[in-house]
Amino acid sequence: MDCMVTNDIDFSIPGKVNNIIAGIEKDSAQQCTFDKINPHNGEIIAKIARSEAADVNEAVVVANQSYKDWSLLSPVRRGEILFEIALLMKKYQKELAQIVSLETGKSYKDAYGETSGAISLGMFMAGEGQRLYGRTTTSSVQNKYPMIIREPVGVAALIIAFNTPIANVAWKVFPALICGNTVVLKASEDTPLTSYFFGRIAHSASLPKGVLNIIQGYGHEAGELLVNHSGIDLISFTGSTSVGKRIAKVAGEKLIKTFLELGGKNPLVVDQDANLDNAIKWILLSAFSNAGQRCASCSRVIIHEDIYESIKDSLVEKTRKLKLGTSDEDDLGPVINEKQLNNILDAVTKAQKTGAHILIGGKRLSTSPFDKGYYMQPTIIENATPESDISQQELFGPVVCLYRFRTFQEAIDLANNTSYGLTACIHTKDVDKANEFVRRVRTGVAVINGGTYGSEPNMPFGGVKNSGNGFREPGSEALEVYSNYKNIITLVDTNRIYK
Numbered sequence: 001m002d003c004m005v006t007n008d009i010d011f012s013i014p015g016k017v018n019n020i021i022a023g024i025e026k027d028s029a030q031q032c033t034f035d036k037i038n039p040h041n042g043e044i045i046a047k048i049a050r051s052e053a054a055d056v057n058e059a060v061v062v063a064n065q066s067y068k069d070w071s072l073l074s075p076v077r078r079g080e081i082l083f084e085i086a087l088l089m090k091k092y093q094k095e096l097a098q099i100v101s102l103e104t105g106k107s108y109k110d111a112y113g114e115t116s117g118a119i120s121l122g123m124f125m126a127g128e129g130q131r132l133y134g135r136t137t138t139s140s141v142q143n144k145y146p147m148i149i150r151e152p153v154g155v156a157a158l159i160i161a162f163n164t165p166i167a168n169v170a171w172k173v174f175p176a177l178i179c180g181n182t183v184v185l186k187a188s189e190d191t192p193l194t195s196y197f198f199g200r201i202a203h204s205a206s207l208p209k210g211v212l213n214i215i216q217g218y219g220h221e222a223g224e225l226l227v228n229h230s231g232i233d234l235i236s237f238t239g240s241t242s243v244g245k246r247i248a249k250v251a252g253e254k255l256i257k258t259f260l261e262l263g264g265k266n267p268l269v270v271d272q273d274a275n276l277d278n279a280i281k282w283i284l285l286s287a288f289s290n291a292g293q294r295c296a297s298c299s300r301v302i303i304h305e306d307i308y309e310s311i312k313d314s315l316v317e318k319t320r321k322l323k324l325g326t327s328d329e330d331d332l333g334p335v336i337n338e339k340q341l342n343n344i345l346d347a348v349t350k351a352q353k354t355g356a357h358i359l360i361g362g363k364r365l366s367t368s369p370f371d372k373g374y375y376m377q378p379t380i381i382e383n384a385t386p387e388s389d390i391s392q393q394e395l396f397g398p399v400v401c402l403y404r405f406r407t408f409q410e411a412i413d414l415a416n417n418t419s420y421g422l423t424a425c426i427h428t429k430d431v432d433k434a435n436e437f438v439r440r441v442r443t444g445v446a447v448i449n450g451g452t453y454g455s456e457p458n459m460p461f462g463g464v465k466n467s468g469n470g471f472r473e474p475g476s477e478a479l480e481v482y483s484n485y486k487n488i489i490t491l492v493d494t495n496r497i498y499k
């Protein structure tokens with residue numbers, strides 16, 4: 001049954017999570033569903049609408065119909081509406097964080113922090129409505145005045161990953177809307193509820209119906225159909241490099257603007273003069289927070305040979321004390337689904353067979369109360385060759401490999417020795433080495449004496465090589481994705497005025 005989204009937001013989990021098209025909650029046309037499973041205990045949380053061609057088409061048609069009014073609205077007014085949405089997110093932050101925690105298995109504390117980031121992003125992008133600067137320039141022609149303004153791109157297809165679901169929604173929806181695009185958001189099949197409740201919040205604010213349409217469904221069905229639809233003007237995708245490459249091919253054929261935020265195999269280098277306690281703290285956080293399901297996760301630690309053994313021993317000892325579970329006192333939760341858990345386990349087994357040595361972890365947690373959930377032991381591996389699969393492929397789980405280096409050049413070569421280039425970090429007290437490293441490491445984010453982190457609402461984030469296609473999100477740099485420039489030229493007829 002279809003029903004209007006109302007002003008009262010009920011955060012109880014619906015039996016079925018529907019699409020939101022033109023502000024109306026709708027079943028999928030075929031009325032097919034799939035199950036969203038709780039990664040902590042394997043129980044079904046809800047049935048999710050499994051969108052197919054008719055649903056995707058309806059959402060794209062509605063987004064096109066809504067484009068004219070939304071794109072012509074003043075950016076300042078658009079910003080006011082986005083600010084209202086951000087304020088409602090603040091009002092319902094507790095409820096939103098509970099939803100994020102429930103469907104990802106991360107702690108409430110972490111989910112709350114993620115939600116804070118999403119709200120800040122909403123507020124930052126709302127402010128961009130007052131700063132949507134273009135520029136003027138000079139001309140070689142007398143009395144010719146160029147004025148370069150930003151215009152929306154059109155209907156934006158937004159496709160997101162599961163790992164930080166409310167941040168991922170905010171990172172794309174707010175910049176897309178402030179620039180005047182209308183949106184079809186394809187929720188992640190692993191985190192459908194966060195997108196759904198964001199949609200309810202947005203429609204409780206003054207967002208005109210049809211401007212933000214949310215479809216649920218699988219990537220190979222709804223996602224693929226959306227990317228191939230002739231009615232979209234922009235694709236903004238956050239997810240794996242393999243899916244990103246597939247999307248880039250389709251977008252290349254259609255010649256539409258495409259933004260890809262992809263995977264990482266992020267290195268953290270520890271030089272012999274580093275503050276070792278600080279380095280160890282950051283390695284553990286970078287490798288294991290969010291159960292390693294961060295594009296910026298540290299999966300390779302490159303350690304000077306003189307301190308290798310002591311760092312290794314300390315990491316193993318501290319990893320043994322990490323607590324798994326979903327409470328605020330725990331260090332990491334489950335991975336998102338059984339398939340992903342099995343992929344990680346297979347990769348670890350294969351690495352072992354090719355000579356790598358597991359220092360700790362490497363297995364699924366099979367003791368109660370974790371046995372029904374998708375819990376992977378935090379895992380540290382050594383002796384993997386830099387060319388092996390485990391050193392090269394993103395696992396998106398709590399698995400980190402250790403490597404040794406002797407010279408600074410070796411550290412840089414190892415850091416750059418993957419097809420990815422998202423984030424990197426060095427721990428050293430030597431200002432020359434730190435500066436040289438951040439310049440020579442081929443990534444979009446480089447950190448000194450911290451973790452492989454780097455995303456804040458007002459900062460550009462994104463990668464080089466196979467980690468992205470050069471655009472950045474969020475920060476003001478995200479406007480480059482969601483707007484196009486138009487050069488408006490005025491020729492003034494001075495002869496007429498002064499005759």
Ligand code: NAD
Pocket residue numbers: 159160161162163186187188189217218219220222223224225227238239240241243244246247261262263264294295296394396422462467
């Ligand atoms: P994924 O690539 O499996 O899925 C991402 C999204 O794409 C999902 O919504 C999925 O339904 C959709 N999708 C899948 N196949 C599709 C297809 N053929 N056509 C269109 N859409 C399709 O990734 P995931 O498992 O959800 O997330 C993990 C990945 O995301 C990791 O590689 C991680 O590094 C990356 N990630 C990158 C960033 C970044 O900012 N660079 C941030 C978060 C996650």
